[in-house]
Amino acid sequence: MHTGITDEQLKQLLNDILEIYGYDFTAYTKASLKRRINRLYALDRFPSFAEFLYRIRTDQKYLNRFVEELTVNVTEMFRDPHFYGALREQVFPILATYPFIRVWHAGCSTGEEVYSTAILLKEAGLLHKTLLYATDLNPEVVKIAASGILPAGAMQLYSENYIKAGGNADFSSYYTANYGHVLFQSELRKRMVFSTHNLVADSSFNQFHLILCRNVLIYFERELQGKVFALFDESLENLGFLALGSKETLKLSPVISRYQQFGKDKIWRKK
Structure with a gap:
């Protein structure tokens, strides 16, 4: 045994x-x-x-x-709907003033959160001028995320989350269903760039206006979290936004002096 x-x-x-x-x-x-x-x-x-x-x-x-x-990270679309509500109401109006928007989903897993963000950007009229970079350490989940194919069984929950996040369209209009799976619109997928990236070992690869890394850092010891926060800090434009998961915080990190919390959700803005 x-x-x-x-x-x-x-x-x-x-x-x-x-x-x-x-x-x-x-x-x-x-x-x-x-x-x-x-x-x-x-x-x-x-x-x-x-x-x-x-x-x-x-x-x-x-x-x-x-x-x-x-x-493997447990993920779902519009997880913590109030967080997506905050993105929509507080962060997007500021991003809307930029001529071009770069977003990084770090630790994107199978892509549910990337598609969530893309849908909200579309509804805010910002998707056409946004590029979403989605990365993960695990090449298998990156493949799934890039395919835009997810199990149909989860769509009812995702639709409820979408409505709670302030979604204002028919959620099913964003995908086509077939044989127990759904395929998300190519209009969403063509604004996305997928690749493997190791938060622990790889360096910064762009300057972003919004970085989302939700429920990944809870698996890291504090010293490693500090390393990753330094990477995000290097990758974030001044006045850019960093969004974390509900159990994660920037408060104890070495870069905190350069950030202020933005609203009630786990969103920080670089000074």
Whole structure:
């Protein structure tokens, strides 16, 4: 019976992954890592830790599965509708004054939040002058996000969230349904650029007016969060906006002196 990996085994596993593949999970919160690794270990029925480690070290395909399991973020469209309401009512009117708008969804997962933002930008009359960059560490979820295809079963919840976020059209007009899936409008997708990006190891690649990174940093230790905040700070225009998840804060970060909280939701504005 597998009782869960030890701290020593976890350390060895993370060091090997860093050394062989360049993925750095060493500053992710231990509890969340252990929970996810133990789940995978049990799911794939490894007889011993040594075999689990060997498989990860030698099988790139299996490593991809491992990364997917570790980085999977529970996501939904218009999650925390009041947050999207704040974007629509408080942030977009300011962005509307710019000739061109660049938005970065960091840790975009399967794309639900990118499509949410694009729909609201369209309704605000801003989508035609916006580019949305959507990145994630995990290449598999980036592929899904770029396809614009999501399960139809979730659309009722998403439609309710959309209405609570102040959506004012028929939500189903944004996609076509087919065989248990929906495909989002190409008009939304053509304003999006998808790529893999490692928040831990990769550098800044543009200057943005709005960066959204929601419910990703809760898995990082504080030191790593500080690194990521420095990356966002470098990537954000002056007077740009940074939006975090409901359990995340900029307050304890090294860059806080350059920001002020904007409204009640987890949105900060760079001074």
